[in-house]
Amino acid sequence: MGFPILTVLALVPLVGALLVMIARDNGARVVGLVSSLAAFGLAVVLVVMYEPEAGMQFTEQVTWIEQIGLHYALGVDGIGLTMVVLTAILVPVVLIASWDDADYGETGRWTSKSFFALVLVLQSFAFFVFTATDVLLFYLFFEATLIPMYFLIGGFGGVKRSAAAMKFLLFSLAGGLVMLVSVVGLYGVSAQAGAPSYLLSDLAALNLDGTTGRWLFVGFMIAFAIKAPMVPAHTWLPDAAEESTPGGAALLVGVLDKIGTFGMLRFCLGLFPEASTWATPVVLVLALISVIYGGLAAIGSKDLYRLIAFTSISHFGFIVMGIFAFTSQSMAGSVLYMFNHGLSTTALFLVIGYMVARRGSRQVRAFGGVQKVAPILAGLTLFAGLSSLALPGLAPFVSEFWVISGTFSRYPVIGAIAVLGVVLAAIYILLMYQRTMTGPVSDEVADFEDLSGREKGALIPLVVLILVLGFFPKPALDVINPAVSTTMQQVGVVDPVAPNGQEQP
């Protein structure tokens, strides 16, 4: 075991959070930003050193609590690395964009200092979640991420923030505890088989097929479906996003919810291949419902943050669909989708957040003609929106196309219906743009200032990445594809063969 880079990566933001708490008012934010940039730098190092074909890498393994089989075991494969990089990119962006968010708005809110500290704690826990290769270790941090997020919503959000924070917490905790039953059950199975261990590699060696495996799978799946969120366990997300700050909401949807789909790939498919294929019909139908329902609800939303939350539910439907379609194309598409969705939704949340902060209202009808007074704001909104609806040439297009075409090759009917989601996306984004940006300039909007340097600066990395990955997704796919084919092997499925005997791409 060489240099424990993953541990260092995860601890940097945590130490940063402590320093933020110690530092004085203005220094605190700089310290916070610097530590998140340091984490980003480490993530870059990780990417450079990563070898796509070598499977799980940078592994660390120490027995933590022997009696219950818990190991401090970290490692990344292509999927984990993608999520780590996404987290490392989004946090500094969100911090810059939220530079003085916390000091505006409602009275009785917490200070920027605590916002920065909480975001960094969240980042640290998220790193642990995405790199854990021990089920119980994953669970520990899966639950622990709730606490900073809970305070990020409850401490900084809108008027009904504490109710929203509570709803978020109870949904997530309910999911987490259902998962705990399965986690305890895994211990039971593993203890029965000999030495109890939660290591993924040890658990994968167990035969978890049959009824027990299916029940355990259901426990994990419920937790991840709540987290992701999938219809019908999605109701907490619009409320939480609505009452959150734009930065908090971006992290919630961009990073935290990804734990759900990441968990499905890593744990549901990895540990319970038989049960995963068994559950496929139900999961696919729910995913399809998420795609359509999320789109429809977004069209009907009067609140901008709610609208973005519903678009995410639709997007998560696509991701889950791609995972459970079990083709290498759709699965790789899903992983890439998780990354791209993080970029585009964060951009959308932040730019809409800028606009909302200027107007003091989240209602769609409170705006009109913004593009005449603040063209850059409007332009970036359009860009983020088009990225969210997967316009060709922008990153999400690649992933969405892969998900749909991959799904189509195995489940043509479901793939065909899912295309409706793309149409709905065009409607909700363009309708939103039309209502807020075009038309006569409404009075309250007339004195809007356009984006400041800091506000633009926060968005630039996202815009660049969306463009680059839109035209040249190969580097990302090179990392993702080998990991996906490993997962396919674990599940024991191969790509469907087309009727004429040729394998689909």
Add this chain to the structure above:
Amino acid sequence: MTQEIAVLMEISAPTLDYRLLAPVLIVFGAAVVGVVVEALVPRAARRLTQVVVAFAALVAAMVMVGVNASAGTRIVEAVGSIAVDGPTLFLWGALILLTGLSLLVFLDRDVDDSPFTPSAASVPGGVTEQEAQEAGHAHTEVFPLTLFALSGMLVFPAANDLLTLFVALEVLSLPLYVLSGLARRRRLLSQESSLKYFLLGAMSSGFFLYGITLLYGYSGTFDYAGIAEAVLNPTQPAGLLIAGLGLLGMGLLFKVGAVPFHSWTPDVYVGAPTPVTGFMAACTKIAAVGALLRVLYVALGAARWDWQPALAVVAVLTMVVGAIMAVTQTDVKRILAYSSIVHAGFILTAIVGAHQLGSGAQAGAVTSIEAVLFYLAVYGASTIAAFALLTMVRDRGVEANNVSDWAGLAKKSPRVAAAFAFLLLSFAGIPLTSGFIGKWVVFAAAWGGGYAWLVIVAVLVSVVTAVFYFGIIVSMFFGEPAETSEVVEPSIPTLLAVAIGIAVTFVAGVVPGPLLELAAKAGEFVR
């Protein structure tokens, strides 16, 4: 104790291994010394003397526990009436240390003149009480009373025959009845709680005795091993066994605070002086659960097919009723009381599982005894700290326990709010706290014993408990500061108790290995 039996057979002086029994004898002796101190030492020096005697006794007893533990003796001592084995030593250690922790909170004279009334015997609000208050009196009998209770608690889980068990029950209960009635503020409430506890306790003792009688009728002996033998080779109808088991179980579950024998818990917890509540919530629970474990596993282990389903029902009731009642409460102290009922339910799930080496557990897997021991120790430490924090939030001298009084506490005292929130997170079972590991081990034991459905119920209840734990956190952190209450700076010992409780909660949550190891080493009961 066992003399009655001895008389029937043959009178011979029992040989006692005083070293093994030393912890009990030291604590009991110190309690007696404490009574003498009350009589002989002048009032001004009494408090200090009592404190010194009490802590010296605890230290000495703890040292003897350590000596015995390292000697590794596991035998039935004192003519078969006390079993000194791994679980006993673990529980003794936990009881002595946690009693010490509670006594630190007893010492506080900064948040109030004293947690205890100046004159318990006088009419509340009367002239004599007024005079005693002005003279600056405070009952120092609480120290010997606590030590008496502790000596009963030490014997309770170690008792190896039913008569010793009964005597221990009374020795631990009577001082607690008195202690509950000694609150300085809200005297009537305190006296009511004391009376209620006494009456219900006396009634449960009646059932308890009746159960002992029936079991004696069934087996012809009070001895656990003898009863176990009789269960395997019955000579009497099984009805006697079932009825005796049920009645004895009622008495024990009353002390544990399990539904439907829980109704005293909220009232007594609220009425008693808060430091005493912490002591009861931690130590009484340890002693009672320990005794329940030994009776069920040693004496009635072979009858577990009979008691497991019944106890499973009790566990479900305890968790569900405790959690639902807690949600409806508005008083923090009462919420903690119901929360302690819920936790008793969680502990019961592991007991129901009866996942032991002899009954299907693999070597190295978490057993029921190990899980319960760990849970009791860490829950006790967190509880004492939580009740100690309760004493600090006050409204004109009186503890302000309403949730509305705790609103916005984070703005008044971030330290108190953060500490309390951390303990609540532990109670809610959030990872990286001892509460999570505790829950994990009891659930693993229950699952291993084939009670997966009970684990599912427990988990659903955990979600409900999150509602009230996080309700308090929401109020403390996001609410507007209440004008009615203030945070009073306590004395050093109280702060120490809180710090230790929180440290245990954190350390046992992050590196529970050593404590789990200790609990695992305690192993099985000696038979």
